Amino acid sequence: MEEYIQDIIKNILTALDANFGHIQIDLDQNMDNEEEYYCNIETKEASILIGKNGQNMIAIQHLVKLFLLKRTGKSVNLTLDFDGYRIKQKESVIGMTDRHASKVL
Numbered sequence: 836m837e838e839y840i841q842d843i844i845k846n847i848l849t850a851l852d853a854n855f856g857h858i859q860i861d862l863d864q865n866m867d868n869e870e871e872y873y874c875n876i877e878t879k880e881a882s883i884l885i886g887k888n889g890q891n892m893i894a895i896q897h898l899v900k901l902f903l904l905k906r907t908g909k910s911v912n913l914t915l916d917f918d919g920y921r922i923k924q925k926e927s928v929i930g931m932t933d934r935h936a937s938k939v940l
Contacts, residue, residue: 836903837862840872840913843902847895853880871912874899881918892917 837860848855856877865871878884885892896915903911914921 836872836907836911839903839906840874840899840911843899843906844874844876844915847898847902848876848878848884851884853884854878855880865912869912871914873914873916875916875919878917881920884917885920889920892920 840860841858844858858877859875861873861875863871863873876884883891884895886894892915896913899915900911900913903913916922
């Protein structure tokens with residue numbers, strides 16, 4: 836499955852004429868104990884590929900999932916990320932939540 840994911844991502848980003856480097860794909864379990872793939876792509880064009888409020892990244896992720904469904908015949912849980920953007924956003928929200936919780940206490 837990782838090969839399919841990597842091939843699809845490479846083809847989409849090449850078609851977009853995006854400059855990208857290493858594609859890291861990790862398999863993990865989500866909260867529902869289902870397999871979930873996390874794909875992080877290193878690129879110098881992260882801001883363009885992420886887009887405003889992550890809209891471009893979400894669109895590319897949707898395309899990858901559609902191509903995977905077409906190729907494998909099954910729906911795949913997949914999260915696409917560029918240069919760890921989603922992880923940074925998550926850490927930011929957690930930090931903000933901790934600060935607000937401290938104020939409330």
